[in-house]
Amino acid sequence: MFTCRNQSCGAKWDVSEVDIHNEGQGLLFRCPMCGARNYVEAVTQKDGALVYKQARD
Numbered sequence: 916m917f918t919c920r921n922q923s924c925g926a927k928w929d930v931s932e933v934d935i936h937n938e939g940q941g942l943l944f945r946c947p948m949c950g951a952r953n954y955v956e957a958v959t960q961k962d963g964a965l966v967y968k969q970a971r972d
């Protein structure tokens with residue numbers, strides 16, 4: 916689950932509900948509710964699966 920970093924929004928999204936892409940400054944998704952940029956990191960697990968984690972910044 917991701918949580919929109921816009922505190923007045925705070926919507927929660929599953930990875931399947933957002934469009935993760937790169938606008939030139941790293942991977943992010945735009946909150947479908949408010950449009951805020953939410954940065955994510957791609958992490959490769961031991962089994963080779965790629966998962967996305969919300970960046971803390």
Ligand SMILES: [Zn+2]
Binds near residue numbers: 919921946947951
């Ligand atoms: Zn939002």
